[in-house]
Amino acid sequence: MRDTDLSGLARVLVRVRRLPGAQHWRQCVVPAVAVGVCALLLVVFQHLSQTVDYRSVVVHLCHLSATEWVGALGATAASFVALVGRDAVGLRYVGAAVPRPPLWVGATVGSALGNATGFGALTGGAVRCRVYGVAGVTPGQVGQMTVFTSVTLALALALMTAAGMLGAATTLASMSGLPPGVLRGLGGAGLAGFVVLIAACRAVPKRVQLSGRFARLAFTIPARRDLLEELALSVADVVAASLALWTLLPHAGAHVGFAQFVTVYAAAMLLGMIGHTPGGVGVFEAAMVYALGSSVPTSKMLAALLAYRAIYFGVPLILSAGVLAVFEGHAQKTARASALAQRGAKSVSQLAPLFLAISTFVVGSMLVISGATPAFMKRIAILQTVLPLWVLESSQLLASLFGVLLLFVARGLFRRLDAAWWLALVIAALNLALSLAKGLAFVETGVLCVLIALLLATRERFNRHSSLFAERFTPGWLASVGIVIALAVWVLFFAFRDVEYSQHLWWQFAFDERAPRALRATLAAGLFAAALACWQLLRPAAGRFEKPAEEDLIEAAGVVRAQERSDAVLAMMGDKSFLFSESRNAFLMYAKRGRTWAALHDPVGPRSEWPALIERFVALAHAHGGRAAFYQVRADALPLYLDAGLTLMKLGEEAHIALPTFDLKGSHRAHLRYALKRGERDGFSIELIESTEVPGVLPALREISDAWLANRVAREKSFSVAAFMDGYLAAQSVMLLRQHGQPLAFVTFMTTDLNTEATVGVMRHLPGASPYAMEYLFTQLALHLKNAGFRSLSLGVAPLSGMQPTPLASPWHRGAALAWRFGGWFYNFRGLRGFKDKFQPRWEPRYLAASGSVSVFFTLADLSRLAGGARS
Incomplete structure (x- = not known):
């Protein structure tokens, strides 16, 4: 699809985005809607689970046999094979061809990411753009293919639902509460619509343009062969996915036939797509429990749904991250690999930060929710013989707090920050011990081991040197954290429904007191998440370094040429921003690293404009919660920096x-x-x-x-x-x-x-x-x-030159003198x-003028990183 195909629609979207407050509206309303949907789903689940016991769900989950797990995995594999076929037909629809290796990687990895995060057409499409782009497929073609496959999947779900309504109306009537005649009428109308749709397609694709008052939309009606093949593969995909859940319900066949089950599954999946929650979570489960609640015990249904989520969504996500790790260390570093293979490996491995961020967020959610659930008493009894009580109590509390921290660290991994990688690795390693100490949680330990292995395999991708919390967290990210905490609270009350609440629970400490431990861990996680979120929302914006515009460089060059300080020519490197005076006859050149806003040298231009420039720069840094620093300033300007309230420190001497x-x-x-x-x-x-x-x-x-x-x-x-x-x-x-x-x-x-x-x-x-x-x-x-x-x-400048110790010298001066003598x-x-x-x-002395006292040493560290090329 060419960029001009949707030009009319794009113009309309641009007009909407330019409306006053449109950006702020989108950033706030969408997360608010997500939180509202989550609250509504929790209310629905609270109603559906009134007669369900948490222990019975756990018992059913633990009693799933190996055959059932393997069968579900096999059905999941078949579903993903159909997904690859769907992508192949979609590429043919847009006139593109992709070799088999990138086709398999793009289809499976993109689908795994789309299933896990929701908005599969966007997230999965981004993956396919990178993978298929190696073979020359343009982003426009990937977008057109994604729309085609997504619409066709929705049509396939509607087709299966309509066929089920027509063929099994009596059985579905008891599940849905609608009369059989109404169901047959809806099913017949749906099938008739599909017949008309297929008849409208021709043997070759047809270009259609729709022009209206506000927009012009162009699209291609697919060839009949492409549509039928895509529909058939979509049906196969849905049937295989439903079989993965059906396999986990071995006794459902006595009450519900597989045909009726597939119909209910397709309808629930369609509702999940409309709800746009990650993987349809919540909406899909509520629809399945509501439709099959009278035929399948709710506890068995919930246990099967939990296992299904782990198999169909969790396993592909982990395997996809593993595929990226393999690409990271294999084909990209193989000298004999073809150029296409090397480009593909490099392109795919660059997706590792995205997958690691999602995986880390999922692991953090697991730790938070795990802290709200009771450990097995048999395992607690084992721990009671080897661990003191305080270790057990603190392990569950700390594991929940670390889980919350992982929810925030995941954003740093998404931005490829090295600090986030180190922190995620340390937290995962610590939680290996905590997961065992809080209740011998072997599943958690295995998941953490996988996360650690993935982090180690993709170390080279996290190479950005920036502060972990330098950039504000988006409202959407904070809303996601809030949803995890809300879900943990709901799980807490669901798991301990039979425990009567009392304020004394907070102060009960014993090996068999699981409810108080979970209560304290969940409260601590909620308070910690709220504190981090409030700090992020209330702290001033950290600001971001931006390279100067070409016009500013030209104007700064004019100021530099008109004065005699030749070191001011460093402004022309283009690696520093400019702060001009009101007359624009003088300027400061500066860069940012972490919380340090560092101006290089004194202001450039007429000296009469220096005081105002210095005050403006200090105010700019403080307005963003940062530290102002003036690096290598001259002695004759020191009174100006003292008047601005800055601390002075000698750096060395200039020859x-x-x-x-x-x-x-x-x-x-x-x-x-x-x-x-x-x-x-x-x-x-x-x-x-x-x-x-x-x-x-x-x-x-x-x-x-x-x-x-x-x-x-x-x-x-x-x-x-x-x-x-x-x-x-x-x-x-x-x-x-x-x-x-x-x-x-x-x-x-x-x-x-x-x-x-x-x-x-x-x-x-x-x-x-x-x-x-x-x-x-x-x-x-x-x-x-x-x-x-x-x-x-x-x-x-000769660093630390002229730093001779004197009786009245400051600690910094004495330390610098020692470094001069012994730091060779x-x-x-x-x-x-x-x-x-x-x-x-x-020899002329040069100084550092900076905010604070002790923080000056952090400023020096940031200045060192700035000289090394780091910016933030």
């Missing part, structure tokens, strides 16, 4: 060569003269490349840069350090060092239009270069700039200072 007095005379310049002579002997030569000529030598410069990074096992820096970026380098001048005509090293230098000050930018050399190469290069650069009339050349194993502080000292520079 400035006074160019008018720089020469090679005297004994203190002997090492520089030797470097020049040694360079001439080694065949060194210098080439000055103006900014207009830089693009022509970029390939040679990049070769040097890549070799330098590879030799140091490092990656490109940013923020306060000049980085090798084509666009950034193209706006600077470069001094290239050649040895016998071959490029060996280079240094870029930043200047402004005033040509009074220059700052060293990117400096790289090939591995194995002479130890005199950079000294030769910097000496030639200083001599060139002196002849060009520049007054100063900055060699950059971690960073060559003294070596960097020694190299720059060869040029006899003037």
